[in-house]
Every structure is written in C-alpha cells, then in structure tokens.
Amino acid sequence: MPTGLSLHVGLNTVDPARYEGWDGQLQACENDARDMAALARARGFSDTVVLTADGTVENVTAELRRAAGRLGDGDILLFTYSGHGGQLPDTAGPDRERDRKDETLVLFDRQFLDDELHREFQRFQNGVRILVLLDCCHSGTGIESLANLLTPDALRAQFGTPDPGGVEAASRLMPVLQQDRVFARDRAFYEELRREVREDGAGPGPGAVLIGACQDNQLASDGDVNGLFTARVLDVWGGGAFEGDLRGFHRAVQKRMPAIQSPSFHTTGAPSPDFLGQRPFTV
Template sequence: MASGISLHIGLNQVDPAAYGGWNGKLNACENDARDMEEIARNVGFDDRRTLLTAEATVDNVTAELRRAARVLTPGDILLLTYSGHGGQVPDRNGPEDEPDRLDETLVLHDREFIDDELYKEFEAFAEGVRISAYFDCCHSESAVRAVRRILTPDAMEEQYQTRDPDRIEVTSRIMPPDEQHAVYDRDRTLYDTIQRNLQPKDTLDLPASVLLISACADNQLAADGWENGLFTGTLKEVWSEGKFTGGHKSFHREILRRMPPNQSPGLFVTGRADDVFLRQRPFTV
C-alpha cells in the first residue's frame, strides 16, 4: 500500500538581515500552508510537516526533502506546497538551462532557494515515486510593468486589494525587481557558486514523476489576499472539501477557468513519464 509525505511551506515575511532590509511582508501565506496541510490530513497523508516563516529556511526545507527521499519508495508520493514570494537570479549553469538566462527562486527566510537546488533534491527520489507540487508564488519581474499597463483600478482592487499601481509589488507575491537586483549584487558569489557546483540533471531525466501546478504564468503576478492567496483560495473552492473527483488535468482546468485572465495557473510535468499519475485525483496517496 502506498504511503505519502507532505511538506507545506508558507512565509508571511523573510529575514530583513538576509535581504538588505526588505522583509517581504505578506498576509496569507501561512494560512495557505495550514490549509494545504489540512487537505493532506483529510486525504490520508499521515506524515505531514509544516514550515512557517522563520522555520522556512534553506536548511530546514532541504532536510525535509532529503528525509522524504530516504523514506519514500516506488508508488509513494510527496506532496510539496509553497506559498511566498518568487524571485529570480541570473542563470550560471549554462546557455541552455534557462531560455531567458534567469533561474527562478523560492524566497525562503534566510536566502533564495534556486530552482536548480530543488531539482537537485528531486534527483534523490526513487524511480516510481510521485512528486505533486503546488506553488503559490510568482517569478517574473517583467510582470510588474505589464500589470500596471493592463489592469483597470477596479481590477487591481479586486485582485490585489489596491487601486494604486505602485503598491502592486506589496500585494502580489513577487520579490520586487529592485530588491532582486540588490540582493544578487550583494550575494553574487554565493548564488553563482551554488549554481556552478550543482550541475543538476535535465529535469526530464529525473527518476521520480514530478507534477507542478503553479499560481501563474512566468510573465504574470500571483495575488496575495487576507485569508488565502488567490490561487490557493481558488484551489480550495475547486477541491470543495474533497468533492472534486477528476484528474490533475481537469483540476488544473477548473482552477484556471475560475481565475482572472491576468493570473493563469500553469501545469508542468517532468521526470519519469507516468500517465496514471496525471489521471489520478489530486492528493491521492
């Protein structure tokens, strides 16, 4: 019988000392993590861990991922959820790694966690393990300018709880571009060294099957909220306390259908091909 481990990460702020004085304050990320942990509990994940704000450090996240990799065997599942800021750093792994020459990051409490680091951890999972990830964050700095151009004041109020375009960065889950550049310039040696030392495999070569549903496209922003992020709140509506019975593709489509046009959740599948996993009901142990 399959078993599951779930890890839920939510940061309402980061350590200002690690980010040049920026605290990255958000409202609903800890609630998102707790609510996703509740979903996991209700569907039968007996092994659940939640890391909130100050607990959500690179060392703690990697320790939990490595523990899961040691425990899970073929047929088992890791449910990984993240709510917080997304960021970017220049890609130093090679010209073909990222077409835009930027690596995405999860903005953890003590530093940015580069996507290459995450996929390097995924390499340790056994063939046949399922990894189901839900990320309520955004990445692209270009999205700030785009949203300012295309959203009406009413639309900004509905999605970002502000009519002031200069406050979009405060109410969305993007590390502001100026902060991204300042942190990278200060800690360039750290981030460049991490990337050069990693040499992760191509994601298609991962032995596990990885399925990621993310809050928005790379050129969009993910909205924060008072109770939940817009993506997580919509996911909960579609899940409907377990009444949803379709597979991952239909789950993604229904979330997408309910979201505003300027925040379009993505579905990304990589690693070992597993059509059965894709057709399964979300959160299936």
C-alpha cells in the same frame, strides 16, 4: 499500501538582514500551509508544516531529504509552498533557461533556486510520485513592465490598485529593486551554487507534476485568509467533492482565476499515465 508524505511551507515574512532590509510581509501564507496540510491529512498523508522563521534553506532541504529517504516505488510526496517568488539572472547561457532567469522560492534566509528544488527531487526513487503546488510569483518582467502591459482596470480588479507600489504590496512578488540588490551582493555565491547543482547531474528524476499559481511572467495575489490561488484550489477540491484527474483539476482552478493570473501546469521526469489520471491528493 502506498505511503504519502506532505511538506507544507508558508512564510509571512523573511529575514530583513538577508534581504537588504526587506521583510517581505504577507498575510495569508501561513494559513495556506496549515490549510493544505489539513487537506493532505484528510487524504491520508503524514504532514509536516514549516512556517516563516523555520522556513530556511537548511530546514526545507532537510525535510525533503528526509522524505526522499522514506519514500519508495509507488509512494507519493505532496509539496506546497506559499510565499514570495523571485527571479535571478541565469548567466549560464540561453540553453539553461529560456527567459535567462532562474525562478526562486524566497525562503527565510535566501532564495532557493528552481535548480536546487529539481536536485532535491532527483534524490527520490524513480517510482515516487511528486505533486507540487506553488502559490507565489514568478514575475520575469518585473512590476514596471507588467504595469505597462496591463490596463489600470485589470490591475485594480485583481490587486485593488493600478499603482505598481500598491500591486507589490498586494502580491507575492519580491520587489524587483530588492532582487537586484540581493543578486548584486550575492552574485558570486549564486553562480557557484548553480555550477555545483548542475554538476550533480541532470537526470530526469521521478515523475513530478507542478501546478503553479501563475505563469513565470505573472504575479500571484496574497489575501486576508488564503492566497487567491490556494483559495481556488480549496474551493475546487470542495472537501473531496472533485472527481477529476490532475489536468482536470488544473483546468477547474484556472477557470476560477482572473486572466492576469493563469495557473501553470508543468511536468518533469515523465510522470506515468496512472499518476496523471489520478484524483489530486491520492495516496
């Protein structure tokens, strides 16, 4: 019998001392983590929930490594994250990131690079299935460019306001000004971290499937109870009524989302046809 472990991270705030005075206040991220943990538990996963102040790089990394030590061929990891998303300039050159930026999870004490997450997944045995759901922004264009690309009516329909400042408050975007300040302060640290992570190796690792709340240049909506993406995930799942595979699940969620927040589907490490053909959340 395969083993299923799940890790659910939800941050309603971050440490303002680490983010130049910004606390990143959100409403629904802890709820997202708890609700996804309940879904996972009902499907036979052993779940771990990490909330806000416990959502540090050290704690999240430790939980991922603990799971890597327990799971073997045929087992599955479910990892969900709800919180702010950010981007940092990638100074390693255009061959590293097509948009010259690293997407990040904005954890309580610092931003967690996509390269770091990939490195942690590489610690898992090749036969482990990894399913990832990220409910956060990965907005490479920043709010000013997005506001220029979208009509006020489109912004008002999703975020309740056409004003960029208001959109920032209603979305899970780390404000661009804050991203710039933090990167300027910590640039040497992140450049050294990138070198360290990439020197650890670039193997494909186990098969992983990511369903993200939006594209890299889009924003993800927060909410009163759940984030918009997580709410649609729970709606489509319907307490287990959904019978399709992972791609079908992504398409069903996508159909329920507004045009300016289009969920992504991304794979790494060549997940097997059997994995891709399974119902979501299958141990």
